[in-house]
Amino acid sequence: MNKVITISRQYGSGGREIGAKLAQKLGIPFYDDELIARAAKESGFAEAAFDNVEKRATNSFLYSIAMGMNAYGNQDIGFTHLSLDDQLYLAQTNIIRKVAQEGPCVIVGRCADYILREQENTINIFIWAGMQARKERVIRLYNVAKNKAEDELIKADKRRANYYNYHANEKWGKAENYHLSLRSDYIGIDHAVESIIHYLKSAEGGISRI
Amino acid sequence: MNKVITISRQYGSGGREIGAKLAQKLGIPFYDDELIARAAKESGFAEAAFDNVEKRATNSFLYSIAMGMNAYGNQDIGFTHLSLDDQLYLAQTNIIRKVAQEGPCVIVGRCADYILREQENTINIFIWAGMQARKERVIRLYNVAKNKAEDELIKADKRRANYYNYHANEKWGKAENYHLSLRSDYIGIDHAVESIIHYLKSAEGGISRI
Numbered sequence: 001m002n003k004v005i006t007i008s009r010q011y012g013s014g015g016r017e018i019g020a021k022l023a024q025k026l027g028i029p030f031y032d033d034e035l036i037a038r039a040a041k042e043s044g045f046a047e048a049a050f051d052n053v054e055k056r057a058t059n060s061f062l063y064s065i066a067m068g069m070n071a072y073g074n075q076d077i078g079f080t081h082l083s084l085d086d087q088l089y090l091a092q093t094n095i096i097r098k099v100a101q102e103g104p105c106v107i108v109g110r111c112a113d114y115i116l117r118e119q120e121n122t123i124n125i126f127i128w129a130g131m132q133a134r135k136e137r138v139i140r141l142y143n144v145a146k147n148k149a150e151d152e153l154i155k156a157d158k159r160r161a162n163y164y165n166y167h168a169n170e171k172w173g174k175a176e177n178y179h180l181s182l183r184s185d186y187i188g189i190d191h192a193v194e195s196i197i198h199y200l201k202s203a204e205g206g207i208s209r210i
Numbered sequence: 211m212n213k214v215i216t217i218s219r220q221y222g223s224g225g226r227e228i229g230a231k232l233a234q235k236l237g238i239p240f241y242d243d244e245l246i247a248r249a250a251k252e253s254g255f256a257e258a259a260f261d262n263v264e265k266r267a268t269n270s271f272l273y274s275i276a277m278g279m280n281a282y283g284n285q286d287i288g289f290t291h292l293s294l295d296d297q298l299y300l301a302q303t304n305i306i307r308k309v310a311q312e313g314p315c316v317i318v319g320r321c322a323d324y325i326l327r328e329q330e331n332t333i334n335i336f337i338w339a340g341m342q343a344r345k346e347r348v349i350r351l352y353n354v355a356k357n358k359a360e361d362e363l364i365k366a367d368k369r370r371a372n373y374y375n376y377h378a379n380e381k382w383g384k385a386e387n388y389h390l391s392l393r394s395d396y397i398g399i400d401h402a403v404e405s406i407i408h409y410l411k412s413a414e415g416g417i418s419r420i
Contacts, residue, residue, distance in 0.1 A: 010386070014420040123396075128386045133420050175383045176220070176338045180405075181391035186333075187409060188418030195390075198408055199397060208398030210224040210343050 012134030033109030133185030222344030243319030
C-alpha cells in the first residue's frame with residue numbers, strides 16, 4: 001500500500017480516531033492537525049514560508065498575500081509582511097509535503113487533501129456524522145457542557161470550513177473532493193476503518209475503467 | 211435489509227450502472243430517473259400535485275410557487291398555475307414516496323435523497339469520478355463525440371445541480387448529504403457495488419455510538 005491518506009472531518013464525527021486506528025491497522029505513521037501545527041512552529045517557519053511564496057505564486061491565497069505586500073511598495077517581498085497565521089500555514093504546507101514524501105501515512109486536517117492534490121498516490125477521506133451522535137461524543141470525550149454542545153459543534157465546523165475555504169481554492173465538504181466520504185454514526189468507528197481499508201484495497205490496481 | 215437506497219451521481223461516473231448492479235445483488239427493485247419520470251407522466255399528475263401542495267406548504271420551493279400564484283390575486287390556488295416542470299416534479303415526488311413505502315429498493319436521481327429525507331431507513335449514496343474516466347465512459351457508451359465529451363459532462367452536471375438546487379433546499383454534491391460517497395474510477399464499478407454493500411451491512415444494527 002503506497003498511499004498517503006488524508007482525513008477531513010466534522011468536529012465530533014470520530015474522524016481523528018478513525019484515522020489513528022486506520023494508521024495502526026496499516027502500520028503506517030499517523031499525523032494529526034496538532035502534531036503538524038507543533039512541528040511547523042518548532043521548525044522555525046520563516047524559511048519554509050519563503051520557499052512556498054516562490055514556488056506557488058499562481059495560488060490565489062498567495063496572490064492575495066502578494067497583493068497585500070505590494071501595497072507596502074516593497075518589491076523585495078519580505079516574510080515579515082505575512083500574518084502569523086499565513087506564515088504558520090505555509091510552514092505546515094512544507095511539513096505535510098515532507099511527511100507525504102517520506103512514505104505512506106495518515107494525515108488528519110490542515111488542508112492536507114488540498115496541499116497534496118497533485119501528489120498522485122493521495123487518497124482523500126471525509127468523515128461526518130449526525131448531530132445527535134456528535135453531541136454525545138463531544139460531551140463524553142471532550143467534556144463539552146451538554147447545553148453548549150450543539151453550539152460548539154456548529155462553531156467548530158465553521159472554523160474548519162473557513163480555514164479550508166481561505167487557504168484552498170475549494171469549498172470544504174464537497175463530495176467530489178474526497179475519494180471516499182462516510183457518515184460514521186451509521187456504522188461506528190471500526191466499520192468506518194474497515195470501509196476505508198476496503199476502498200484502499202480496491203484502489204490498489206490503479207485507476208479502473210468505469 | 212430494510213433500506214431504501216438513493217443514488218445521486220455525476221454524469222458518466224457509472225452511478226446508474228452501480229445502482230442497477232446493487233439492486234440485482236440485493237434482489238430488490240431498481241428505479242432510475244427515466245422510469246420515475248415516465249411513471250409520473252403516465253399517472254396523470256394533476257391529482258398528485260394538488261396532494262403535495264397541501265401537505266408540504268412549508269417547503270420553500272412550494273412557497274415560492276404559492277407566492278407566484280398570489281400574484282394572480284387568486285386565493286383558490288389552482289394546479290394549472292404551476293409550470294409543467296413543477297407539476298412533473300410533484301408527481302415524481304409522489305411516485306418516489308410510493309415506491310419507497312412499498313419496500314427496499316434502489317432509486318437513481320430525481321432528488322430522491324431529498325424527497326425521502328424524513329424516511330429513516332433511507333441511505334443516500336453519491337458517485338463521482340475523474341474527468342478522464344468519465345470522458346472515456348460517455349464516448350464509449352453514450353456515443354458522445356470525443357471533442358464534445360468534456361463540454362457535455364460539465365453541462366450535464368450543471369443541469370443535475372440546478373435541478374437539485376431548485377427543488378431541494380440544499381446544494382447538490384455536499385458530502386454531508388450522503389451516508390457514503392465514492393470516487394468510482396479508483397476502484398471500478400464492481401468494487402463500488404461491494405463498498406456500498408459493505409456500508410449497508412455495517413449499518414444494519416442501527417445508529418452506532420461513535
